[in-house]
Amino acid sequence: MYTLVVILHLIVCLFLIFIILIQSSKGAEMGAAFGGSSQTLFGSRGAATVLSKVTTIAAIVFMLTSLSLAIFSVRRESVMSSVPVKQSPAKPLPSTATGPLQEKPAAPGQGGAQQQQPVAPAK
Numbered sequence: 001m002y003t004l005v006v007i008l009h010l011i012v013c014l015f016l017i018f019i020i021l022i023q024s025s026k027g028a029e030m031g032a033a034f035g036g037s038s039q040t041l042f043g044s045r046g047a048a049t050v051l052s053k054v055t056t057i058a059a060i061v062f063m064l065t066s067l068s069l070a071i072f073s074v075r076r077e078s079v080m081s082s083v084p085v086k087q088s089p090a091k092p093l094p095s096t097a098t099g100p101l102q103e104k105p106a107a108p109g110q111g112g113a114q115q116q117q118p119v120a121p122a123k
Helices: 002-022 050-075
Strands: none
Touching: 002 050
């Protein structure tokens, strides 16, 4: 069902793009290009043509398929849920750390470490 809706959605999407692109824009008549009035018998907008009705229907179908795909995607499982997960046991840290920072240096003025006296330069 999901695949069918995706295929229908893609077809309607391409059809909607095609229908919109073949329509002429409003005010693009030959009379409007030379400063004339673009008024028609039915007013400035004109009667609803077959293309505008088809565009409306295609847009409604596109929105319905978008909504149904959103509903289907919530109910579907993730692709990653079928992948087996290998869980390796975590290695415990050794009790005595042997890294470069074995003890924390004392901050100046704390009195925890002995302060060294400056050495006089050799002559």
